[in-house]
Amino acid sequence: MKLVLGSSSRDRKKCFERANLSFEIIPSNFDESMIINDDPIVLVKDLALKKARNVLQLWNDHYSKNKEPAIIIGADTMVFYDGKLIGKPKDKQDAFRIISNLSGQYHDIYTGVAIIQSETLQQEVFVDHSRIHFQQLEPSEIWDYLNLKDEFTGRAGAYSLRDRASLFIDEIQGSPTNVIGLPMAKLRRILKNFGVNLLNYNTE
Incomplete structure (x- = not known):
């Protein structure tokens, strides 16, 4: 059974690649601005499910x-x-x-994940939570970080643990891959409910 990652995120793609998983990428074209909610847990679950359903339609129609x-x-x-x-x-x-706002502070990261089996329409949605602490950064250090590369683009919070931002993240509570954008350990456990064992997964 194919694994289809409904995201164009370079970090989520890297999570799958580092786990040596065979997968396809079909980016969702769902308009995220259509969903508004101040509760981060409700918001990320809702967005993840809408994206997965959008990609399911694309899969059935075109791929x-x-x-x-x-x-x-x-x-x-x-x-x-x-x-x-x-x-x-x-x-x-x-x-x-x-x-600048996150400098020297704790902040929380929530990732919603929605999984849908295209044939049976079995689905599960879950949320993972991590807590991060940034070192205190001088304004010049922040500009050094931003000016050298564009790793801040397309990333919630304007940083990625996978890249140079690791130099100023001094504490992680929870899943490190959740900070990157996909809680892989929890994803592995949930996928077992779909008959998929990522530890020996292949598409042959």
Whole structure:
């Protein structure tokens, strides 16, 4: 059975690659702005499910060969700090504002994951939570981080644990891969309910 990652996230793609999993990528084209909720748990679950359903439709209409079954995985990640949701930065200046706020503070990361079996329509949705602490950063250090590369783009909270931001993250409570955007250990456990064992998974 095919594994289909319904995301264009470079970090989620890397999570699958590092686990040596065979998979396809079909990015969701669901309009995230249609869903508004101040509760991060409700929001990421809702967005993940809407994305997975969108990709399921794309799979059935355009990608499946002879309607072969697939496991569709949709995900959404949000940073939550000081009672506010923080998504992806609009530009470099916005990224500076976000990281300045997180500097020297704890913040929370919520990732919603939705799994749908394309043939039976079996589905499960779950949320994973991690808590992160940033070192205190000088404004010049933040600009050094932002100016060297574009790793802040397309990332909730304007950073990625997988890249240079690891230099100023000094504490992680919870799943490290959840911070990256996909809680792989929890995903492995849930996929067993779909008859998929990632420890010996292949598509042959």
